[in-house]
Amino acid sequence: MNPKITTVLLFFAFLLQLNTYAAPTKPSEDEEPNHFSTVIRVVLDNRVRSAQLSTLRRLLYVRGDHSKSWKPLGAEASVKEISIGKERVLAVNGTPFLSRHLAIESTPTSSSIQYKSKNYRGTIQFHLMDWGITVTNSLPLENYLEDMLASEMAPSWEMEALKAQAVASRTYALYMAEHPKNALYDLEPGTQDQVYGGVNENNRVNSAVAATRGEYLSSIRGPIKAYYHSRCGGKTETDGSVWKSGHESHRRVVCPYCQQNPFPWRVQVEKAELLRLLGLNSVFSQLRIVALGKSPSGRIDKLKIGADGNEKTLLSDQLRRLLGYDKIKSTRFDWTMDDHSVVFEGFGSGHGVGMCQWGAQYLAKKGKTHREILAHYYPAATLKTLKN
Ligand SMILES: [Zn+2]
Numbered sequence: 001m002n003p004k005i006t007t008v009l010l011f012f013a014f015l016l017q018l019n020t021y022a023a024p025t026k027p028s029e030d031e032e033p034n035h036f037s038t039v040i041r042v043v044l045d046n047r048v049r050s051a052q053l054s055t056l057r058r059l060l061y062v063r064g065d066h067s068k069s070w071k072p073l074g075a076e077a078s079v080k081e082i083s084i085g086k087e088r089v090l091a092v093n094g095t096p097f098l099s100r101h102l103a104i105e106s107t108p109t110s111s112s113i114q115y116k117s118k119n120y121r122g123t124i125q126f127h128l129m130d131w132g133i134t135v136t137n138s139l140p141l142e143n144y145l146e147d148m149l150a151s152e153m154a155p156s157w158e159m160e161a162l163k164a165q166a167v168a169s170r171t172y173a174l175y176m177a178e179h180p181k182n183a184l185y186d187l188e189p190g191t192q193d194q195v196y197g198g199v200n201e202n203n204r205v206n207s208a209v210a211a212t213r214g215e216y217l218s219s220i221r222g223p224i225k226a227y228y229h230s231r232c233g234g235k236t237e238t239d240g241s242v243w244k245s246g247h248e249s250h251r252r253v254v255c256p257y258c259q260q261n262p263f264p265w266r267v268q269v270e271k272a273e274l275l276r277l278l279g280l281n282s283v284f285s286q287l288r289i290v291a292l293g294k295s296p297s298g299r300i301d302k303l304k305i306g307a308d309g310n311e312k313t314l315l316s317d318q319l320r321r322l323l324g325y326d327k328i329k330s331t332r333f334d335w336t337m338d339d340h341s342v343v344f345e346g347f348g349s350g351h352g353v354g355m356c357q358w359g360a361q362y363l364a365k366k367g368k369t370h371r372e373i374l375a376h377y378y379p380a381a382t383l384k385t386l387k388n
Contacts (some may be wrong), residue, residue: 006307010189032127036386038172040144042196043185044115044124045135050080053124054114055106062092064099073136077104079126081133090128100128103138118198121147127184130135136185137198141177142209144196145170149205151195152228158364161357167383168355169194171216171226180223192324212370214386217378223251224381231263232356233332233348235297236377242299242317242351250353251379252297259360262347265329269342275307277322278314282307289335289342299331299352330349354378 026364045051053060054076061070062077073093079102082091089096092104104124112119115135122139128174139147145166149155153165172194173187174200180186187193217226232255240248271284286307293301315320316331333346350356355377363373374383 027326036141036388037124037219037387038177039138039175039290040082040140040141040177040187041125041138041180041185042113042135042144042187042189043181044120044189047132047314048135049132050078050128051115051126051135053077053079053104055111056114056177058106058111060104060106060113061353062097062102062104063102064097065103067101070105073104079104079133080184081128088128090126090133100120102126110201113231115198120198134184141170141173142213145171145209146206147198148194148196149343150200150202155202155204157202158362158371159211160364160368160370160373161360162204163212164355164360164364164377165228165357166205166208166212167215167217167374168228168372168378170212171218171223171381172215172228174223176223179225191381196296214388216384216386217374217381218384219249219381224378226378226381227351228357228377229348229350229352229354230290230356231261231330231349231358232258233298233330233346234258234353235352236354236356237295237299237352239353241295242315243302244315244351249380252295253377253379254355255359257359258348258356263329263346263358264347265349266343266345267323267327269323269344269363270341271337271340274305274323276343278305278312278331279313280306280310282304282310285339287342288336297332297352298347300333353356 010168028249044299045125045129060073060075060077062073063070077247078093080091081088081097084096090102106113112121113124120137121143122137125136125138127134149169150165152169153162176187189196216223227250234251234255236255238248238252239245239250271287275282275284275287288307290304291300292304295301302315303319304311304313306312320328322332328344330346330348330352333344335342335344360373363376
């Protein structure tokens with residue numbers, strides 16, 4: 001066919017496509033929520049112009065979101081954003097597709113797809129947005145847990161602690177599937193949500209996931225946003241207190257491990273640096289820091305920081321983000337000042353909400369089951385099992 005006619009046909013087909021465009025829906029959306037078939041969607045990349053996928057000894061298949069049939073691609077796929085006339089479309093191995101949303105799978109579907117040196121199970125999706133291509137990975141909940149768990153807790157830890165972690169992580173993922181980040185994905189693969197880097201085989205992790213298959217923590221509103229953290233420092237905290245989020249699915253509980261091992265930390269920050277990070281152009285020698293409210297677990301709610309009448313009020317968690325979560329390890333801290341610097345000293349590591357991982361490990365060593373560990377750190381939640 002004449003290439004010009006091909007271009008015109010493609011363009012009109014593309015316009016038709018736009019008229020029928022709808023945000024992609026999840027396979028499980030019309031079904032019973034909180035189901036074993038829940039698919040978790042994780043974002044892998046945003047704002048890219050192209051992407052390369054490959055699979056070992058297997059075939060890749062592609063499908064547009066309005067098509068039921070899969071097209072074979074071979075063992076490699078190059079996905080690019082291209083222009084046809086004034087329109088942008090996705091092209092796979094040089095062939096333009098009329099859909100703004102493409103899915104690529106490997107066959108058999110149990111085999112993985114490589115993207116940026118990492119292997120992923122399930123489906124890799126490409127979404128052509130105004131800002132470029134968003135790349136996501138969709139996979140069954142239990143597979144997601146097998147792959148992410150070792151990034152959140154060392155697989156060598158006690159089996160009952162790993163099982164408690166599996167339930168907490170499953171619950172968090174279920175919550176995010178019901179309250180997704182946006183229309184394209186449920187959660188991010190970093191510490192904002194749960195650390196996930198694709199396939200990560202580990203027998204102990206797989207055992208912990210299998211032994212707790214389908215178990216999750218629920219309130220009357222469904223799965224809770226089951227937070228967890230490294231070390232609470234002595235007592236855990238409520239979600240409402242840390243983020244002023246309005247959620248109150250976590251309570252403060254005493255942690256037997258951290259009562260004995262509170263994990264003290266200390267960090268020195270230059271006064272001028274602190275003011276610069278806050279965007280305050282003040283004389284550092286005048287710096288004042290005032291705590292506004294302290295929770296019963298000893299964590300600071302808010303701080304007023306500034307100098308020369310220029311002050312900012314921020315949540316203590318915002319101060320952690322500003323100075324680095326690795327520096328201000330928790331919101332349970334105090335400070336002293338000398339001429340040029342502020343020394344922050346505190347206890348614990350992490351936001352302190354939900355399960356304390358070191359506490360879970362300690363209780364597991366003391367012979368507690370994962371159910372007892374979960375009941376201790378999530379006293380307001382009920383342990384349930386997903387429907388088959
Ligand atoms: Zn603790």
